[in-house]
Amino acid sequence: MPRQIPDDRDETIFRAAREVFAAQGFAAARMDDIAKAAGLSKATLYLHFASKEELFFALTQELIDRMLPVVIPSDIGDVPAPALIRQIIGTAMQQVTRPDVALVPRLVIGEGNRFPDLVAYYQEHAVSRIHHALQTIIEHGVARGEFRAVDARNSARSIMGGIIVTAIWKTVLEPAGADSVDVEAMADAHVAMVLGGLQVEAGAGS
Amino acid sequence: MPRQIPDDRDETIFRAAREVFAAQGFAAARMDDIAKAAGLSKATLYLHFASKEELFFALTQELIDRMLPVVIPSDIGDVPAPALIRQIIGTAMQQVTRPDVALVPRLVIGEGNRFPDLVAYYQEHAVSRIHHALQTIIEHGVARGEFRAVDARNSARSIMGGIIVTAIWKTVLEPAGADSVDVEAMADAHVAMVLGGLQVEAGAGS
C-alpha cells in the first residue's frame, strides 16, 4: 500500500547532514538546509530523526562504527609493535583528514561543552578505545624489549596528537589558506618521530 | 547612570565573554549572557563592540598577543635546540590547558569554517608562528648535529599535536568524565618522545 521503500534514505540524510554540519557547525546548521541537501522536506526529515541533536548523535554513532574497525587492528598480540603503530598512524591519518570524518571530532571539540552526554559517548566509544589500543601496543612493545620503558598512557596521547593536528590542518586551516599538508609525508614524519622516541637505544636528551 | 572609570571595562567584558563562549560555543552564546556576566546591559556591551563577531575577534587578538610572547622564546639562536623544544612544550602545554586559553583554538576548530577570515588570522598570527619557530629550531638542531636530518616542517606539526591533544583532553574530554591528564607528566612524556625521535643516534625502526 505505501510508497516505495527508500532504503538508502538514512545514508542520503547522513550525507547531507555531514555537509551542512561540516560547513556550519552544530548550532548554526539549519534543519531546512539539511533537508534541502537531502532532497527532502524538513517535515520528512523529522520523520526519520526526532531532533537536530538526535540526528547529530546518530551521525556520530555511524561514524564511530564505520571507522573504529578500520583504524584499530583486530590482532594486537603477536605483530611487532612498531609495525602496528606505523599502521595505525597511517590509517587513522588517512581517514581523519577527510572532511566528513573530521566533522564529528571537530564539533565535539568546539561545541561539546553544551552536550556532555555526547562527549562522554565519543570519549568512551572512540577516543578511549584508540587510546587504549595504542597504550596496549606500547606496553607490549616495552615488555618485548622493542621499546624502552616509557610512560605508555601519555606516549599514546602524543601519537594521537600528530593525527589530530593533521586532521585540523587539513580540514580547518588549509581551506582558510594555510599551506597544504602532504598527508603521507606527515604520516611518515610522525611515525619516524614516534618510533625514534620509543626505541630502546634512545634517551630523553638535553 | 554612574560614570565609573571604565578602564578595565574591556578586560571585564573579555573575561565574561570567555566564560560564555567557552561554555556555549560561538553560535549558541548569547550577548545578553555575556553582558550579564560582565555586570552590564547588552546595550552597553554594544557601546564597546560593534557585533558578536567583532567581540570574538577582539578576544582572539588579545589572546594571541598575550600568549605568543610567553610561548615562543625570543632568542632562538644560540640556545641548544633540545632545551628550546623542552621549554616550548612545557610552557605551551601549561598555557593551553587553561579553559580560557583553549577557548579560541577550540572554537576555531569547531566553528571556523563559517569564518574564513578569522581562521586565516589565527593561522597567520598564531599557528604559523609557533609552527615556524619549531621548524626553525629543529633545522638549527639538525645543522648543529644535535638532531638527525628529519622532515622539520612535519616534525614541528607532531610536536604541536601533543600540545593540542592535551588541551582538548583537559578542556573537553575531562569535564565530560574522561580520566584526568597530569599535564606535567604529559609534557615530560611528550618531550621524551619528541627528543628521542629527533636524536642523532635514532632511526625510524620497524
Place this chain on the structure above:
DNA sequence: TGTTTATGACTGACCAGTCAGTTATAAATG
C-alpha cells in the same frame, strides 16, 4: 549647560519543531 555613559524596552529576522492535509502505491476487489 552640554556631553558622556548607561539601559530597558523594543524589533525584525530567523529557525526548530508541528500539523493538517496530499500523494503514491501495494494489494484487495470486481
Place this chain on the structure above:
DNA sequence: CATTTATAACTGACTGGTCAGTCATAAACA
C-alpha cells in the same frame, strides 16, 4: 485488466520562542 481501498511517505504552511542589534530616554559628570 481496471478500479477501489488502505496506508505509509511525504509536504507547505504555520507557530512559538529566541536573539542580535537598535533607540529613546535617563542619569552622572564637567
